[in-house]
Amino acid sequence: MATVKVIGRRTTFRGKTLFEILCNLKNFGKGRVVVRSLFEDRFPTEPSYYVITRAAPEMDENFDFGEAWGRKVFRGNELGEWKIMAGHKADWRLIPRDDEHKYLNWKPAQPFVHSVIPREQPFPPLLREIIRQEMKAAGKSTDKEALLPISIHETVWNRAKLRRDATPAETNTSSLPTSDSSSNTDTRV
Amino acid sequence: MISAKTCLYLYGPGKQGLRSPCGSLVFVRWRKPRWIPMAKSKLEYLPVKKPVDPWEADFMKKQMNHYRTTMKALRAYFACEQEALSATGTVMMEKARHEEDEFRALLEENARHNEHVAAMREKRIADEQEARLLARMRGIEFAKQRRAEEREHADSVIQHYQELAKTLVTAETCDEAIEQCLDDVIVYDFAIDQTGSVYQGRTLEVLEKVSSLSSSSPEVSTLS
Numbered sequence: 427m428a429t430v431k432v433i434g435r436r437t438t439f440r441g442k443t444l445f446e447i448l449c450n451l452k453n454f455g456k457g458r459v460v461v462r463s464l465f466e467d468r469f470p471t472e473p474s475y476y477v478i479t480r481a482a483p484e485m486d487e488n489f490d491f492g493e494a495w496g497r498k499v500f501r502g503n504e505l506g507e508w509k510i511m512a513g514h515k516a517d518w519r520l521i522p523r524d525d526e527h528k529y530l531n532w533k534p535a536q537p538f539v540h541s542v543i544p545r546e547q548p549f550p551p552l553l554r555e556i557i558r559q560e561m562k563a564a565g566k567s568t569d570k571e572a573l574l575p576i577s578i579h580e581t582v583w584n585r586a587k588l589r590r591d592a593t594p595a596e597t598n599t600s601s602l603p604t605s606d607s608s609s610n611t612d613t614r615v
Numbered sequence: 616m617i618s619a620k621t622c623l624y625l626y627g628p629g630k631q632g633l634r635s636p637c638g639s640l641v642f643v644r645w646r647k648p649r650w651i652p653m654a655k656s657k658l659e660y661l662p663v664k665k666p667v668d669p670w671e672a673d674f675m676k677k678q679m680n681h682y683r684t685t686m687k688a689l690r691a692y693f694a695c696e697q698e699a700l701s702a703t704g705t706v707m708m709e710k711a712r713h714e715e716d717e718f719r720a721l722l723e724e725n726a727r728h729n730e731h732v733a734a735m736r737e738k739r740i741a742d743e744q745e746a747r748l749l750a751r752m753r754g755i756e757f758a759k760q761r762r763a764e765e766r767e768h769a770d771s772v773i774q775h776y777q778e779l780a781k782t783l784v785t786a787e788t789c790d791e792a793i794e795q796c797l798d799d800v801i802v803y804d805f806a807i808d809q810t811g812s813v814y815q816g817r818t819l820e821v822l823e824k825v826s827s828l829s830s831s832s833p834e835v836s837t838l839s
Contacts, residue, residue: 435662547685576688 437516439463444513445481446489447520454481459521459529460496462512466519472501473529475521479507490514500582502534540587546573 441463448455455478465474476496483492491514498508521529549557549572557572580587701707784792806814 431659432661433659436664543684547688550685550689553689574685574688574692576684577691578684 439515439517441517441519443488443490443516444494444510444518445483445492446516447518448478448481448492448494449483449485449489451520454478454483454494455520456480458523459526461519461521461529462515462517463519464517465500469501472534473532474500474502475529476508476510477530499529502532502538503582505582538585540585542589543576543578543586544589546575549574 444460447460451458458478459475460478461473461475476498478494478496480496481492481494483489483494485492494510494513495507496510498505548554554571558568561568561572576588578584578586578588701711802815802817804815804817808814
């Protein structure tokens with residue numbers, strides 16, 4: 427038996443290109459469910475997949491390129507029809523018909539809990555002291571601490587939410603969540 | 616194949632690592648240029664991925680996210696402060712007033728300069744206009760004179776030819792002219808002797824007439 431030697435770096439992708447899969451299917455896989463392994467690994471508890479609606483492979487040698495559209499579901503959220511931009515990445519997996527119901531009929535075990543971010547946070551220590559002294563010099567009352575207002579982008583990708591009804595009592599005591607094992611607290615802005 | 620060492624010698628490390636025209640950084644590769652392939656001994660080298668502690672990765676990611684959120688908030692806060700200061704701060708207002716004064720002074724100087732230049736320009740334009748007018752007048756005078764001269768010349772030519780036209784042969788005077796020509800034949804032939812005397816005419820009579828007239832009688836020669 428011939429010796430197979432693997433040369434090069436390990437890839438982060440595993441699977442086939444999208445068009446490699448679709449070109450083997452009837453109607454270029456219209457109605458079939460495809461997933462990307464990367465998102466399966468990253469978000470194992472919530473399904474991220476496409477239901478193919480339209481595909482136009484370029485029929486090149488390696489089935490690398492083409493255009494495809496599908497109904498996008500990301501982490502269990504329906505996003506409507508999207509053009510698939512990562513079809514050329516060798517990271518796709520076809521879901522067998524028998525398993526499609528697991529994706530299509532997926533319901534969260536319990537409703538998703540957004541991590542709620544306070545609208546304000548305390549200043550860093552030195553700046554807080556400077557501001558306090560400045561307020562004192564200006565003759566203002568320093569009983570109430572000045573706070574730094576926060577803004578975040580609330581998107582599909584960042585599911586943290588700013589606290590809507592921020593009362594002074596709450597904002598004084600709260601801070602950004604610092605540790606949480608669940609993946610729904612990422613506050614990438 | 617060219618070795619890496621030779622390449623270094625040929626191209627030198629300083630040729631790489633310069634800033635490209637668009638200003639982005641180009642990485643310095645001191646060992647060998649880009650077009651030298653991977654060393655044979657390294658062909659089968661597999662870089663091993665470093666093991667990552669999932670808890671630590673998650674923690675660091677959260678910390679970085681919080682750090683970015685805080686930094687963004689701080690930047691926004693400082694921007695706000697700066698804007699407020701530039702609107703109300705005494706130093707900034709003083710600076711703004713100073714700048715405005717300077718700007719107004721510059722504007723005035725500019726206006727003065729513009730006036731000066733405008734005066735110069737107007738004078739130049741007026742001079743040019745006058746010069747143009749003078750040249751034009753001169754041109755007109757010259758043209759008039761020239762036309763008069765031409766007319767005079769033409770008149771003289773016409774007069775000359777009118778004089779000549781009186782002797783022209785016309786249809787009426789044609790017969791008369793022919794008669795006259797036949798009556799008065801002019802012969803332009805002539806003979807010449809050794810002394811250089813010229814004998815007009817064609818016939819012997821003429822020659823004899825001539826020889827009789829002259830004191831010394833030259834040798835008689837007949838003309839054909």
